[in-house]
Amino acid sequence: MTSRRNPSRRPKEGAEAPKLEFAGTTPYDAYVGSSTLAHFKETMTDDPGEYMFLVMSQVMELYFRLITFEWRTAQRFLREDNLSQALVALRRSRDTFTALNASWVTFKWMTPPDFNSFRESLGEASGFQSFLYRHLEFLLGFKDAALLRPHKNVAGDNYAELVAAFEAPGLYDDTLAYLSRHGYDVPADVLDRDMASAYEAHDGVEDMWVTLYERTGPTDPERQLSELLTDLAQEFSDWRYWHLMAVRRAMGAKAGTGGSAGLGWLERSLQRQAFPELWSARTRI
Numbered sequence: 132m133t134s135r136r137n138p139s140r141r142p143k144e145g146a147e148a149p150k151l152e153f154a155g156t157t158p159y160d161a162y163v164g165s166s167t168l169a170h171f172k173e174t175m176t177d178d179p180g181e182y183m184f185l186v187m188s189q190v191m192e193l194y195f196r197l198i199t200f201e202w203r204t205a206q207r208f209l210r211e212d213n214l215s216q217a218l219v220a221l222r223r224s225r226d227t228f229t230a231l232n233a234s235w236v237t238f239k240w241m242t243p244p245d246f247n248s249f250r251e252s253l254g255e256a257s258g259f260q261s262f263l264y265r266h267l268e269f270l271l272g273f274k275d276a277a278l279l280r281p282h283k284n285v286a287g288d289n290y291a292e293l294v295a296a297f298e299a300p301g302l303y304d305d306t307l308a309y310l311s312r313h314g315y316d317v318p319a320d321v322l323d324r325d326m327a328s329a330y331e332a333h334d335g336v337e338d339m340w341v342t343l344y345e346r347t348g349p350t351d352p353e354r355q356l357s358e359l360l361t362d363l364a365q366e367f368s369d370w371r372y373w374h375l376m377a378v379r380r381a382m383g384a385k386a387g388t389g390g391s392a393g394l395g396w397l398e399r400s401l402q403r404q405a406f407p408e409l410w411s412a413r414t415r416i
């Protein structure tokens with residue numbers, strides 16, 4: 132217990148206090164890898180703002196990885212007809228996505244002079260080349276074979292994982308297949324679609340969602356599934372919006388380091404909506 136007279140005094144080592152001596156590194160470091168993370172990647176310049184830019188980019192990459200992990204878990208449970216476990220993973224991913232989006236506040240300080248002071252050192256590097264982000268987009272149904280190309284020489288089995296995600300059903304495909312097995316009328320051409328292509332909206336799927344909202348109440352698991360997917364689509368749009376605003380704030384309408392027109396290009400991609408019929412059906416519900 133901490134002394135009342137001197138609250139900063141640490142408890143003595145003993146039965147009730149944490150262990151202080153270890154033969155090697157701490158078990159915490161061995162588990163979390165903090166000594167690796169602390170010196171994971173050096174900045175290109177001495178500019179203090181660049182460190183924040185680099186670390187927050189890495190933090191977001193880890194969030195992308197975690198969210199895709201959760202979605203693959205949810206897909207596995209959906210394929211096993213275990214909806215309640217799929218919902219657990221989807222809820223975790225929704226809350227993780229909210230935390231990811233909250234990270235954008237850390238970019239608000241960055242004015243064009245701040246960004247300019249290290250931007251040149253990025254060379255052609257751009258978030259557009261993030262294979263973890265692309266994996267996340269593929270799971271949302273945004274598939275374009277050309278977007279595999281930048282990653283073919285990335286180290287390890289990352290490219291193979293990305294190609295596998297491109298060719299396999301996305302989160303929405305597995306949701307529609309699950310609902311079709313559980314009494315909902317999903318058009319056969321949607322269930323049998325070429326999975327290695329972008330998901331296209333279909334009137335029959337919109338009809339199916341209208342029926343689902345008629346048949347279910349707020350506590351029914353199928354309704355929770357549809358609302359969680361709606362949350363995820365919204366979180367994804369929020370990510371894009373926050374990214375766009377960070378870009379507008381830090382560099383205006385200059386061209387991107389990845390070779391795009393920058394702001395205008397990002398504005399156009401903001402229009403794309405994940406799980407389209409979950410939104411269009413709302414007009415009829």
Ligand code: HEM
Pocket residue numbers: 187188189191192238241257258259260261264374377378381382386387388389390391392393394396397400
């Ligand atoms: C103020 C900081 C940032 C600026 C100025 C910025 C700028 C840009 C620009 C201009 C593009 C368009 C592609 C190009 O480079 O030509 C882009 C794309 C992208 N950026 Fe950023 N970015 C910033 C922060 C981040 C962060 C922290 C991440 C997280 C990893 C990120 C991830 C992405 C992704 C994934 C794309 C591709 C989006 C798509 O394909 O639709 N960006 N960024």
